[in-house]
Amino acid sequence: MPRRPNPTTASPARGTIRSEVLAFVRGRLAAGSPPTVREVQQAFGFKAVESARQHLEALVAEGRLAKSPGRSRGYRLPVGGGPELNVRLIPQLGRVQAGGLREAIEDPDHWDRTGWLAVEGPATGAEMFALTVRGESMTGAGILPGDTVIVRRQDTARDGEIVVAQVRDEATVKRLRLRDGQIVLQPENPAFAPLIFAPDTEIRILGRVVEVRRRLA
Template identity: 40%
Template sequence: MPSIPYLIPRPGGQALPLVLSPVRAGFPSPADDYLDDNINLHEYLVEDPPATFIVRVRGDSMIGAGIANGDLLVVDKGLAPVDGDIVVAVIDGEFTVKRLYRRAGACVLAPENPAYNPISLQPGQELLVWGVVTGAVKKFRR
């Protein structure tokens, strides 16, 4: 089975300034007046460090959930997936990220892009859920 590299920064990484007031997506507001404290993204995104890993997304099957090609997903292996969670799963040895649904005793992995069909497990197929996606990191400029 393929392994996923652990790319998450170690605790004690660089803290970044946190603006107290949320940024509006409409009317502009001067943010400098609202500087609050610092935020450590590791502490913010990771609840259980030993059970957490980060994986880079390849493809566009989850764009409706705001997950795009190249995004980094924070995945917690310690969480039990519930109906509707976005999960990193392995089907017959192939990794995928999809929304997990349980329907009539069967598991369905659903994309969030109408160009793709849901994956309904067939008899004999193996599904292994590696973890529940708890966050995402995007980079707009490279």
């Protein structure tokens, strides 16, 4: 049968079965279901489990795959030196009316009806949610209408950070400025005026913007 024995001159085996195995594993990982060794075996028609495992182990040895030994479906993408890939799903509250935003944020029971967004971030248990931006008040900071902002839930923020704040019954995204005991919500667009508040008035910080996303498709 078609054995594929020693090419000997074998360079790092590009464009060969081995790379196809890598591509297969990549596809399965992207689809969210890491393959078992036997699934690789079947996909390539190997008659022995070990044949698939040899390719997988070789890919690990070459650094083109990573794995957790012993664990089932343990093959992963190699982490590029950086921190581990840590993806979380957060609720997308973008279409909640402003008045209900606070309840939506604080009541996880509302989340099931929303969309979900995959974000990468620290493993910390920080609550996060996503909102859709309305208006052009932050275009100067590269935040356009329709953009999605990913917000880390917190009650306070530091000067200069971009925050989501609740002003009376409305939620708004602005840059926070703390001056002379005053709270200023500063737009990043000369056509808009800053909103100035005294502490403990009808303003409340709902979270800090940690990421901005815009889909162009």
